[in-house]
Amino acid sequence: MFEQEKNDLIKTGQALKENNLISLSGGNVSCRVDGDRFLVTPSGMAYEGMVPDDIVILDIDGNVLEGTKRPSVDSIALLHVYKNMSRVNAIIHTHQPYATAVGMVYDKIPPCVTTLANAVQGVVHVAPFSSAASLAMGEETVNHIGDANAVILKNHGVITVGATIKEALYAAVYMEDALKTLFIAQSMGTPQLMTDAQYQEAIEVFQDYGQKKE
Numbered sequence: 001m002f003e004q005e006k007n008d009l010i011k012t013g014q015a016l017k018e019n020n021l022i023s024l025s026g027g028n029v030s031c032r033v034d035g036d037r038f039l040v041t042p043s044g045m046a047y048e049g050m051v052p053d054d055i056v057i058l059d060i061d062g063n064v065l066e067g068t069k070r071p072s073v074d075s076i077a078l079l080h081v082y083k084n085m086s087r088v089n090a091i092i093h094t095h096q097p098y099a100t101a102v103g104m105v106y107d108k109i110p111p112c113v114t115t116l117a118n119a120v121q122g123v124v125h126v127a128p129f130s131s132a133a134s135l136a137m138g139e140e141t142v143n144h145i146g147d148a149n150a151v152i153l154k155n156h157g158v159i160t161v162g163a164t165i166k167e168a169l170y171a172a173v174y175m176e177d178a179l180k181t182l183f184i185a186q187s188m189g190t191p192q193l194m195t196d197a198q199y200q201e202a203i204e205v206f207q208d209y210g211q212k213k214e
């Protein structure tokens, strides 16, 4: 069941690796299917060589409906986000280094480059620390993500969300690019930032970007 979606999760996990957002079996990818079922990548498995049968299907309470592997240890947090944010159909969790590093310095990411606005469609906040496998990780995400598609978990990593897996992937990859740029700028001096109006404009411009949606 949900073969296509399972393959999408695996391909997305591999894309995280290719874009240097995770190491080894780090992070996780999940999505909502049919409203109240959730596909989650397995705990502690590398994405290379992962097959659809390795993906676990959970109900909203975390009961395993299908699959023999243990689901991601962060499932309790992921389900809390799905439960409380109806706009979210996909979640990616990474420990991507640039975004995580920048989150150790800021509580709110400054409006630095258009790529950031494009990628996350809002202002990125840094949520207080929460550990892996905790409900708090989900609670802090819901409390701090706002309208954006991403939140940074201080001293931990990143959660990105989307209406689709592609949207969540896009947010993770381009946010890393953007915050790498901020990091480089800061290493040379004090960056000149965008105004809030310029940042807002970058969010809006992007809503019409790309191919026309049918």
Ligand SMILES: [Zn+2]
Pocket: 027, 093, 094, 095, 132, 156, 157
């Ligand atoms: Zn983590």
